[in-house]
Amino acid sequence: xxxxxxxxxxxxxxxxxxxxxxxxxxxxxxxxxxxxxxxxxxxxxxxxxxxxxxxxxxxxxxxxxxxxxxxxxxxxxxxxxxxxxxxxxxxxxxxxxxxxxxxxxxxxxxxxxxxxxxx
Numbered sequence: 001x002x003x004x005x006x007x008x009x010x011x012x013x014x015x016x017x018x019x020x021x022x023x024x025x026x027x028x029x030x031x032x033x034x035x036x037x038x039x040x041x042x043x044x045x046x047x048x049x050x051x052x053x054x055x056x057x058x059x060x061x062x063x064x065x066x067x068x069x070x071x072x073x074x075x076x077x078x079x080x081x082x083x084x085x086x087x088x089x090x091x092x093x094x095x096x097x098x099x100x101x102x103x104x105x106x107x108x109x110x111x112x113x114x115x116x117x118x119x
């Protein structure tokens with residue numbers, strides 16, 4: 001193990017692991033419906049314990065949009081300012097499915113590997 005790796009705290013490792021799952025988590029949050037940014041943040045926090053700042057999610061959404069996985073549109077709100085809603089494109093739905101299948105298999109293998117540590 002490198003000296004830099006030894007100096008990392010478990011919290012740093014946990015943050016990096018969560019960061020690696022953000023694309024899939026965001027795509028999954030949009031699977032069933034169109035959501036605006038704060039709704040995506042709430043869903044991630046409630047369903048996956050991923051707590052993100054607003055400034056974190058919008059660059060990711062813009063990148064996903066640039067990759068053709070997400071579309072967006074401003075919608076006027078009856079109760080306030082307009083909101084930008086996001087939804088999956090057909091390519092986004094295909095990518096989310098592929099990513100979810102890979103993640104499921106990978107997690108299953110990791111679960112088997114770490115099972116002895118959890119006893």
